[in-house]
Amino acid sequence: MGRHSLPDDLAPPSTGSPRPRVRRRTLALATTAVVAAAAGSVVAVSNGLLPFGTSCGGDAVHLAVIASPDIAPALEAVADQARKDAVRTDGKCLDVKINAQPSSEVADSLAQRPAKAEFQVWVPDSDLWVDRVTDERGSALTSVGTLASTPLALGTIRSAAKTLGWPGKTYSWTTLTRTATSGGDLRLGVADPARSATGLLALARINAANRKEADSADDAATRTAAAAKVLYERVADGDDQVLATLPRNDSGAELGNPRRNQAVLLSEQAAYAHNTRADGGPPLDLFYPTDGTARLTYPYTLVDEDALTADQSRAANRFMTLLDDTPGQRTLHDHGFRPDNGTADPKLTGTAGGRAPQPYSAAPADLPTAKDLQALLGMWTITVQSARITTVVDASPSMAEAVPGQGGRSRMDLAKSSLLQALSTFTPEDEIGLWKFATHLDGDRDYVELSPTDRLGDRGANGGTHRDELAAAFSSLAPVPRSATGLYDTTLAAYQRASATYTSGKFNTLVLVTDGANDDIGSIGLDSLVADLKRLADPKRPVPLVAVAIGPQADLAALNRIVAPTGGSAHQVDDPSQIHEVILKAIMAAGSHGPR
Incomplete structure (x- = not known):
């Protein structure tokens, strides 16, 4: 994980190749995707709905963290273990409380609230949210490092995967979406790109593939708009909501239910969580595009570095080192995440539903530019409506x-x-x-x-x-x-x-x-x-x-x-x-x- 010059850096010496510092990008995204929910998360912290523990009596440093719902359970597990072990920072016990909140909602709240936030660390699922807040509010959000990563893929229920030729048959982004949406035989769901980094980055990869294959820029734009219209027919508000559209069991009624999707665009980690849940429904198999996938990254972000007290700054850094050390990384792995450099683990991928010859270990494609993402969101808005x-x-x-x-x-x-x-x-x-x-x-x-x-x-x-x-x-x-x-x-x-x-x-x-x-x-x-x-x-x-x-x-x-x-x-x-x-x-x- 990248480093930032915070005090009390108690991280152990790194082994192996160094992890790169988080790349900062200027992102001109002005989506105002959802307004009120994240403001509620700020109020929840300030009103004491996230009570701090007393494992060290009064001698504790409290750190409030808001995290993307997919990574929040892993962070909570590390925080719980720190309390059990009475981990200290500058002689005081470290007491970290995690609140799960969709990244788009937190971004909206931070962009619209110039007042001091009531949480010190934010872990969204992508840097694009951090850049959006910085662009809109001009605030000094500081991404200290990347905690984990997970690639995007097409998850399908077993019967649909068999029809598509999994695992032997591979697809590019354009052939994958075209196959999945043509003829009406396969119902494909996606999270709203205005509310979901998964949805937006998937749309960006579809657009990049169209640009490469089309004869002209106009032709590429037309193809992307057409794909967007098809995706919008079964769009869900967010990542959790799109997973809820999958069948709940293997019964014929559920699998044939026209309200249920047979395939969804999602992250490998989301598929892992789905497949390992006892009540997750039929397992998913994963198709990884051959022309490069996008990845979710999880930037460890200080919300207002200059406003942190010395204790809070040390506590934020101490928690980051816990997440970066071997037990912390093992916890993230056990929740389905890859390390920040994206290295694939065949066992993890297999549990998520991936298998060779699907290119699950391929390097990710280049990130879309800020201008491309802004144009895509504008296109999404005007195309779908x-x-x-x-x-x-x-x-x-x-x-x-x-x-x-x-x-x-x-x-x-x-x-x-x-x-x-x-x-x-x-x-x-x-x-x-x-x-x-x-x-x-x-x-x-x-x-x-x-x-x-x-x-x-x-x-x-x-x-x-x-x-x-x-x-x-x-x-x-x-x-x-x-x-x-x-x-x-x-x-x-x-x-x-x-x-x-x-x-x-x-x-x-x-x-x-x-x-x-x-x-x-x-x-x-x-x-x-x-x-x-x-x-x-x-x-x-x-x-x-x-x-x-x-x-x-x-x-x-x-x-x-x-x-x-x-x-x-x-x-x-x-x-x-x-x-x-x-x-x-x-x-x-x-x-x-x-x-x-």
Whole structure:
């Protein structure tokens, strides 16, 4: 396990090859997958629902740890043994209490709670959650090392495995998912990528395989979107929930029950836990993709290193050494985990359901980039629900200003290019439209609809698709001389239209792009606009407003007030070429709260 410079490092000298320090990656994931549950975990600790033991009387150091539910039992076993052995840190007994909580929920809570957390260590199932919190809150979460790892695989009940040719027949990610989802003979479940690292990393591997095999980027995106739609048909909220979709026994009724899945995407450790439970149901066999799998890693993470007391810092380090030494690693192995370097144990893998010639010992594939993961989550949101998005773009004179370092290209030039890039990520089922605004563009109106919000795949009046016509409309955008920024009147009119044309079953949103503050003297005031938006916003027909503020002249404070009643978000960018990334990020965040 990687090391971090904490005091009281009592770890024994390492043997064998050194374990690598945890790699830190910047991950721009803005999913707001689940909101309230992790906040409850913080409250649970502060309200004493996780009482500390008294094995050393009053002479103990208490350490609160929140861990991913799959690894929590192993950590609890090590903590229990430490209490029994009266393990000490700096002369005081070590008392560690473990609380199990899904990583997505904890990430959401930490990202939204600037106040000091009531736990000192967090062990999620993947670094992507740590990076997400760091990106959203700017907090100094510190990943000290990796405790364990486990690869992802396709687990199937025995009858389905036999049909697929296990163990002799092997598959790539694309052939595996295509075989498992074609014809309707095999029911495949997956955890929601917005809530599960397993689901997200599996989707990333499917996408990587499509990129390698497809003739073009568009073809790859289409294949991934198609796979996502199929997976969404039997998606579960989280890892525990997807396991609960498997048959409970070997009876014909259960195996044939259309509500039960015959296969699930899961980790090797999850399959191990399933197969070793007395009440786990029929055992699973595992298929390991031939083109490289992803792995869950379990970063030992200090939640707020600077706020730790000396005792807490030493206790955190002492517990980490217990997990890293031979008995601790044996405990993790006994719970189905591989070491942090991913070395396979045939006996463990066999219990989990893997067997040669399945490539269970192959090295993992390269990690997806932060940009890839962000785009995938945006694609997941808009693909599984389909989207209805009206884009409203500022055409005031300030949009003609050149952006430094961009070869003389204006804000409008870069905004158009970025919006066209965003357009390429949507499917033919998505409905996209375009307005522009300044002042007095249509009589007294500050706005003009350039393209209606229609299905991209529909045929337009000129024989092409709506996507073609919309791309032409984006390309035609140009600043309007001698005008001003009619922001407030336009926002109200566009939101009224979006609310009135709400389409059930789709992700409905309004995207507003502006580089200035409202300077239309005769317009509605900000207070009145916010009051009207509060009146129009309907939780049963949500239309979150996403505002993108370009440059320092944009009134971000006003935009934050405007988006708040709608459940949307405001984002400031210095470079308009970032607009498409921000839009996908915001859509993914808002879409995770939308109707399912």
